[in-house]
Amino acid sequence: MSKEGKIVIDDERLEAFEKEKEKRRRAGRIMIFWRRFRRHRMGVFGLFIIIFVTFVGVFAPFLAGPGRLVPFGPRESNVQARFTPPFSYESAKDTAASQEASTLEKTVAAFYANYKLNFINGMSTTALPHYLQLSKIDSIVDETTEEELWSSSLDPADYLNANGSLRLPTSFNGSALIDYRTGGKIAFQINPSKNKLTFVSIFLAVRVDSPESVWGGKFKVYLYEAESDLNSANYLASSSVQSYLVSTGPSISLRLIDFRFSVAGLQITTGSTYTVVLDTEIMDIEFPGINQYVVTRSGPAEMDPLRTTNQNWNALDGWNDQDTATYEGWMAYVAVFYVTNKFHVFGTDALGRDILAATIWGATSSLTVAFLAQGITTLIGIIVGTIAGYYGGFWDNVLMRLTDIILAIPFFFLLLIAITLWEQISLYFMAIIIGVLGWAGIARVVRAQFLSLRELEYTEAARALGVSNVTIMFKHLLPNALAPVIVQTTLGTATVILIEAGLSFLGFGDPLAVSWGTAIQWGMTGNTLRFAPWVATIPGLAIFVVVLGFNLMGDALRDALDPRLKN
Amino acid sequence: MTFAEEPLLELEHLKTQFFTEDGVVKAVDDVSFKLHRGEVLGLVGESGCGKTITSLSILKLVPTPPGKIVGGKVMFNGEDLLELSEERMRQIRGNEISMIFQDPMTSLNPVFTVKNQILENIKLHQDVSEDEALEKGIELMQMVGIPEARRRINDYPHLFSGGMRQRVMIAMALSCNPQMLIADEPTTALDVTIQAQVLDLIKDLQEDLNMAVLYITHNLGVIAEIADNVAVMYAGNIVEYTDVNTIYDKPDHPYTRALLSSIPRMDKKISRLGVIRGTVPNLITPPSGCRFHPRCPYATEKCSTQVPPYVEIEPSHFSFCHYAATL
Ligand SMILES: Nc1ncnc2c1ncn2[C@@H]1O[C@H](COP(=O)(O)OP(=O)(O)OP(=O)(O)O)[C@@H](O)[C@H]1O
Numbered sequence A: 001m002s003k004e005g006k007i008v009i010d011d012e013r014l015e016a017f018e019k020e021k022e023k024r025r026r027a028g029r030i031m032i033f034w035r036r037f038r039r040h041r042m043g044v045f046g047l048f049i050i051i052f053v054t055f056v057g058v059f060a061p062f063l064a065g066p067g068r069l070v071p072f073g074p075r076e077s078n079v080q081a082r083f084t085p086p087f088s089y090e091s092a093k094d095t096a097a098s099q100e101a102s103t104l105e106k107t108v109a110a111f112y113a114n115y116k117l118n119f120i121n122g123m124s125t126t127a128l129p130h131y132l133q134l135s136k137i138d139s140i141v142d143e144t145t146e147e148e149l150w151s152s153s154l155d156p157a158d159y160l161n162a163n164g165s166l167r168l169p170t171s172f173n174g175s176a177l178i179d180y181r182t183g184g185k186i187a188f189q190i191n192p193s194k195n196k197l198t199f200v201s202i203f204l205a206v207r208v209d210s211p212e213s214v215w216g217g218k219f220k221v222y223l224y225e226a227e228s229d230l231n232s233a234n235y236l237a238s239s240s241v242q243s244y245l246v247s248t249g250p251s252i253s254l255r256l257i258d259f260r261f262s263v264a265g266l267q268i269t270t271g272s273t274y275t276v277v278l279d280t281e282i283m284d285i286e287f288p289g290i291n292q293y294v295v296t297r298s299g300p301a302e303m304d305p306l307r308t309t310n311q312n313w314n315a316l317d318g319w320n321d322q323d324t325a326t327y328e329g330w331m332a333y334v335a336v337f338y339v340t341n342k343f344h345v346f347g348t349d350a351l352g353r354d355i356l357a358a359t360i361w362g363a364t365s366s367l368t369v370a371f372l373a374q375g376i377t378t379l380i381g382i383i384v385g386t387i388a389g390y391y392g393g394f395w396d397n398v399l400m401r402l403t404d405i406i407l408a409i410p411f412f413f414l415l416l417i418a419i420t421l422w423e424q425i426s427l428y429f430m431a432i433i434i435g436v437l438g439w440a441g442i443a444r445v446v447r448a449q450f451l452s453l454r455e456l457e458y459t460e461a462a463r464a465l466g467v468s469n470v471t472i473m474f475k476h477l478l479p480n481a482l483a484p485v486i487v488q489t490t491l492g493t494a495t496v497i498l499i500e501a502g503l504s505f506l507g508f509g510d511p512l513a514v515s516w517g518t519a520i521q522w523g524m525t526g527n528t529l530r531f532a533p534w535v536a537t538i539p540g541l542a543i544f545v546v547v548l549g550f551n552l553m554g555d556a557l558r559d560a561l562d563p564r565l566k567n
Numbered sequence B: 001m002t003f004a005e006e007p008l009l010e011l012e013h014l015k016t017q018f019f020t021e022d023g024v025v026k027a028v029d030d031v032s033f034k035l036h037r038g039e040v041l042g043l044v045g046e047s048g049c050g051k052t053i054t055s056l057s058i059l060k061l062v063p064t065p066p067g068k069i070v071g072g073k074v075m076f077n078g079e080d081l082l083e084l085s086e087e088r089m090r091q092i093r094g095n096e097i098s099m100i101f102q103d104p105m106t107s108l109n110p111v112f113t114v115k116n117q118i119l120e121n122i123k124l125h126q127d128v129s130e131d132e133a134l135e136k137g138i139e140l141m142q143m144v145g146i147p148e149a150r151r152r153i154n155d156y157p158h159l160f161s162g163g164m165r166q167r168v169m170i171a172m173a174l175s176c177n178p179q180m181l182i183a184d185e186p187t188t189a190l191d192v193t194i195q196a197q198v199l200d201l202i203k204d205l206q207e208d209l210n211m212a213v214l215y216i217t218h219n220l221g222v223i224a225e226i227a228d229n230v231a232v233m234y235a236g237n238i239v240e241y242t243d244v245n246t247i248y249d250k251p252d253h254p255y256t257r258a259l260l261s262s263i264p265r266m267d268k269k270i271s272r273l274g275v276i277r278g279t280v281p282n283l284i285t286p287p288s289g290c291r292f293h294p295r296c297p298y299a300t301e302k303c304s305t306q307v308p309p310y311v312e313i314e315p316s317h318f319s320f321c322h323y324a325a326t327l
């Protein structure tokens, strides 16, 4: 009984085994390939990375900047959303409540100290990128007096808490989270190059992101002689502004507050150092996770590379009536800097742009360019290589010399030139240029394949059966030539990602898109790298991981597709 | 064997040359022969004598450049194929004249299933639906003796043995009932027992379908099995043309004789196999006069200076020799 039973099982097993064998025997090339590919752990890992990043790139509108993005709307309308943290403020609120405030406070304090030091040495060179220029500045806050600001029909006691913070109506959801934080002083030094110092101008850019926010602040600027006690009243000049602003929803609300004070008539000596102190007393409604700190930049207006920007600002703020060309001044761009916290998982850059959001959007940009460019490259390469290799002779000569020429072109510089010639660069344009210049390698690989394929008997056989040349080339032979093309394309994609990042880093990218290269650039401006290394590191890591993924996969493909290896 | 007067294929003074850097390779030089419906013509000759190029010239498949058909006519069904457009030629290839090749290991495309490849040819030349084409494909596979054709048609070529692949190639070549089949050493790459099977298959199919077959080989033994007539080729020329019995019994041309003495035979007892002295001439600067004269034991002064005439020794027995029928 048991013996019989055993035999039955063996039969079944045998049958199953036979079935499996048959399945393997009949497995198509794709199955065989997949089986070989699967054996390369690192290759599968690379594939996983690529799939993951592609997923992130494709779904970036949903992952970053919730509810703020218009996926198919005008590209400009997406710009702001691209810098918004990917988590809704509502979800961050709970965790970021008061218990977090104290740790935040400490971090901020340490940060602040570092900052201050950096201001004194050399100044941050943070510049507003051109996509945050005038059009993105909703309004320039009026220079209102303190009385004007706070005088409303209400008694201050109705809207101020005992500690001075603004109390919101109870209907407001976030009222429980209101947190008051005092401002602080920042000092930085200026070196007048001429003695005709006529004014010191400071721009304050504040980022507000809160579901609903009313934000008010009081800013004072003092000009001291270098050796003075910066807390004393012995300043040479001062100016102050109070302003408030309203923003709705989490967004970058960049408000520029311009205040300047005249130093006409003061004895300013060329070459000697003065200190400007910016005193912020932020009378705001503060939401957890928002920490205003200040980055400044100074320099003579005439030499400022952002001159145009300044002039735009000036135009709005009544600077038109003065002849800016004759002025010499110092400007400080004051921005908000965020430390890493629950709301901004990877922190923000000097202008408060969320690094996680930028990294997510960077995947979109990077992969758009990489896939499009590599697609073009592969297509042209295949067509050129196929024709050259299959027909040989005259066409081979013409096409291969063309390939040599393409290879001899200093690719990157031509790219830079081409991109400079077009003023407004889009990702697609960049991809097309990279693609159109990059096909030489693939063409050579395909040609080499065809040189041997065309000698094979099945080519002859197909011709003897009356199949047309085009059909033979692209239908019969191309699939046989694809293995090295796939490998080359995979590795090439990694290269395109690096090129795209490089171009963006150098500022030749699409100004309306966030690229990893751009984000690294954010992290490189001024002293950011020193005190906020994550800004450059996170997108840098993203590049590293994706390029690694493509390379691992390319290597695994090379092995899996190698015809010399049997199953 | 007698055939209808009008030949199916008639080569007239066909000349094919390769224009290479080293010079002009006169691979096929003034080749003429006839092939009738239902006839099997064996084309024999040493390696490099131009057999393949002759057959490729018929189909206008000579690799161009460097190759070029520089003269002659290829009359097929009363039409000169050399005058036809490439488009018309494509309709003829695989449809009216089919060709099978030497190496079955590489004559099937490894990335497509057999079904894919057979059906493609059927659909290329015939206006049939997918299902009809499939049925026809299976039928062809059965015809060429592939067991379990319905199942195996879905396999990739690497799952077939050499002999099976050659059968598949034959099935593909016959898929449109061609009037003529060119078989270029179809059994050379196969082992002996399989060779015999494939040979029988070709012979059977030829008889069933009443096809004309141009059978290329350097194996005279195979010729004995299959051919009705034989054309012996040497350095781009046809040196002897006759029926298969005569070639074994009364070979005329010295080259044919030398060739025959170099193969072992069952019916005659010889102590040593003959060796043709010298080497195959270079076709860029072929020997003057008779191309075989440097290697010919009977060569005279005349042989090296004058191109020999085609002598019809007996009806339908031609010899390309100054001393035809006299040696
Ligand atoms: N592409 C080519 N370029 C130059 N010469 C060629 C080319 N193809 C063939 N030839 C020459 O043409 C001659 C005839 O070649 P062919 O292939 O017809 O020989 P064959 O009789 O078929 O030989 P085998 O028995 O080896 O197949 C050879 O001498 C060869 O050198």
Ligand SMILES: [Mg+2]
Pocket: B051, B052, B053, B184
């Ligand atoms: Mg040959």
